[in-house]
Amino acid sequence: MLAIKMIIEFFKTGLFAIGGGLATIPFLKEMALNYGWFTLDDLQMMINVAESTPGPIGINMATYVGFNNMGVIGGLITTLSLVCPSIIVIILVAKALDRFKDSKVVTAVFKTLRAAVLGLVLYAVYDIFKKTLFSSVTIINVKEFIIYALVLGISIKFKKISPIAIIAGCAVIGIIFAL
Amino acid sequence: MNEYLDLFLTWAKIGGFTYGGGYAMLPMIIREVDEHKHWASEEEILDYYAMSQCTPGVLAVNVATFVGYKRKGVMGGIIATLGVIFPSIVIISIIATFLNNFADEPIVRHALNGISIAVCVLMSKTLVKMGKSSLKDVKTIAIFIASFISVFFLGVSTIVISVCAGILGYIFFRLEDKKSC
Incomplete structure (x- = not known):
């Protein structure tokens, strides 16, 4: 019974949470209040864990909730229920798009869409810069900023370095300098 | 593989x-x-x-x-x-x-x-x-800036921004279409 309820709730979340992982949080709050599968404190903890582990945040949250209530199977069930609606919707959209791929209108619409998405990427960049390199509007975190400049320089000079190497390297730097 | x-x-x-x-x-x-x-x-x-x-x-x-x-x-x-x-x-x-x-x-x-x-x-x-x-002409640069301003200063939802950009793209296309006719 619990399994079925969880499948329905996470399917619903996957279907109605539009706009990325953080959009799942209000749905999870509701779940906490309605079903008591976890408390709001648990939820805060889950958000922290989800943010400190690799992978999409929404997925991490679903796995965490499922696992804590029903073990490995639970984690699988909740995660698969969450992604199921997206897979269906995206495949339908992709199929429709195949048909109009070469139409001039679609090409023109995507040209402006790309520019808008880059605006959103700029916002994401601003957000992570603010959190990482600044401790307030006017105060730069000097240590972090120097590391940023050095790593950026190295990664521009040696184009072959993979993002994975940069992430792993910076994790080590973080531990060494106790950032 | x-x-x-x-x-x-x-x-x-x-x-x-x-x-x-x-x-x-x-x-x-x-x-x-x-x-x-x-x-x-x-x-x-x-x-x-x-x-x-x-x-x-x-x-x-x-x-x-x-x-x-x-x-x-x-x-x-x-x-x-x-x-x-x-x-x-x-x-x-x-x-x-x-x-x-x-x-x-x-x-x-x-x-x-x-x-x-x-x-x-x-x-x-x-x-x-x-x-x-992707940002090669005035139009795309303007949309790029407008998109950032909407999300940063006005807190517009990203869904609304994407939909509006799509509609604008369609309007631009129609306008250009008319010009070339």
């Missing part, structure tokens, strides 16, 4: 090294999907982001489904999605079993703060690179 296995492993790699949500994933996706595997171009990946913004579900999952579908149809879409969520399922299950205070461990915090710097580096590079290829 079997193409399905290749899809699964590539997306597992992307899922396993993404910290901090959908946009932080963009540099990894471009590196693997465009530069290494040539499954989709930079522009196509941005298109997938735009559509994922207005469709239900987690950004990364939606982009994975698009790329997988383009490559190997429905099965490809499913396999790529399973790939991108696989590392999360494994890692979260381990953490939930053994480490209740995982996020509070000092060593984890230090490593994450270091990783944040890496994400800054990767994302700023990606933004510049994509800006060069």
Whole structure:
């Protein structure tokens, strides 16, 4: 019974949470209040864990909730229920798009869409810069900023370095300098 | 290598090294999907982001489904999605079993703060690179700026921004169409 309820709730979340992982949080709050599968404190903890582990945040949250209530199977069930609606919707959209791929209108619409998405990427960049390199509007975190400049320089000079190497390297730097 | 296995492993790699949500994933996706595997171009990946913004579900999952579908149809879409969520399922299950205070461990915090710097580096590079290829005329630059202002100063939802940009694109197209007639 619990399994079925969880499948329905996470399917619903996957279907109605539009706009990325953080959009799942209000749905999870509701779940906490309605079903008591976890408390709001648990939820805060889950958000922290989800943010400190690799992978999409929404997925991490679903796995965490499922696992804590029903073990490995639970984690699988909740995660698969969450992604199921997206897979269906995206495949339908992709199929429709195949048909109009070469139409001039679609090409023109995507040209402006790309520019808008880059605006959103700029916002994401601003957000992570603010959190990482600044401790307030006017105060730069000097240590972090120097590391940023050095790593950026190295990664521009040696184009072959993979993002994975940069992430792993910076994790080590973080531990060494106790950032 | 079997193409399905290749899809699964590539997306597992992307899922396993993404910290901090959908946009932080963009540099990894471009590196693997465009530069290494040539499954989709930079522009196509941005298109997938735009559509994922207005469709239900987690950004990364939606982009994975698009790329997988383009490559190997429905099965490809499913396999790529399973790939991108696989590392999360494994890692979260381990953490939930053994480490209740995982996020509070000092060593984890230090490593994450270091990783944040890496994400800054990767994302700023990606933004510049994509800006060069996608922002070529006054119209696209204006939309880029308008999109940033709407989300930053006005807090407009990303869905609304994507839909409006799409409509504007359509209007621009019609206007130009008239001119050329």
